[in-house]
């Protein structure tokens with residue numbers, strides 16, 4: 189399966205990962221410069237192709253929505269090209285404290301990338317903000333906001349972007365559409381709290397971290413609601429399993445059936461549950 193590039197407004201494009209793989213957004217300024225939102229070194233050819241196809245003459249900034257490998261591992265590549273990398277202090281802290289282990293773990297299956305990119309290593313963002321900041325290009329204003337409730341929701345770095353001129357909201361991994369989320373790095377009750385203010389946001393187009401983009405605010409709200417209800421249901425069931433009232437198999441069956449039967453990345457369900465129950469991440 190190949191990724192697709194979707195133009196969602198006059199100047200915003202999204203590389204939509206196949207089968208729920210990570211999305212990368214490109215917001216183009218009037219002078220051809222672009223802001224790239226998230227990039228994975230394993231998919232750098234797709235990113236370069238998308239920059240070329242969208243006529244982005246240069247990347248002015250790379251933004252990391254949060255610290256996870258699939259969103260930040262191409263930092264090295266863009267830092268070598270002297271492109272500033274913008275992220276929240278929460279994202280920076282998580283990468284600094286826990287990133288190196290994860291970086292090596294994720295590259296184990298693809299050692300050839302060390303040959304292709306000599307010196308490849310975890311590369312931290314270098315333009316860091318606490319709560320909010322703005323990134324500007326000609327004709328583009330991006331409002332960045334740190335959203336990790338109590339410092340930890342889906343991740344410790346969760347940041348959203350709002351492209352004001354064309355009313356595009358980029359939610360990062362606080363939102364997954366049409367696929368099961370990765371929850372095991374997260375704090376689910378904080379994640380639920382972080383979603384609440386997102387019901388009040390305004391936009392014409394909505395970009396999740398994984399899954400298809402959404403047009404229209406009402407449809408967007410419905411997706412935020414689905415995300416919220418999924419996490420609430422999952423969290424409640426986890427407590428039942430922890431207390432011995434339900435079995436792990438029951439909750440796997442529940443999260444793969446009913447309203448969730450059509451969601452992609454079904455394999456995530458068991459991983460999410462197992463990681464929580466072993467207490468490894470939680």
Ligand SMILES: [Zn+2]
Pocket residue numbers: 254256342343361370
């Ligand atoms: Zn993530």
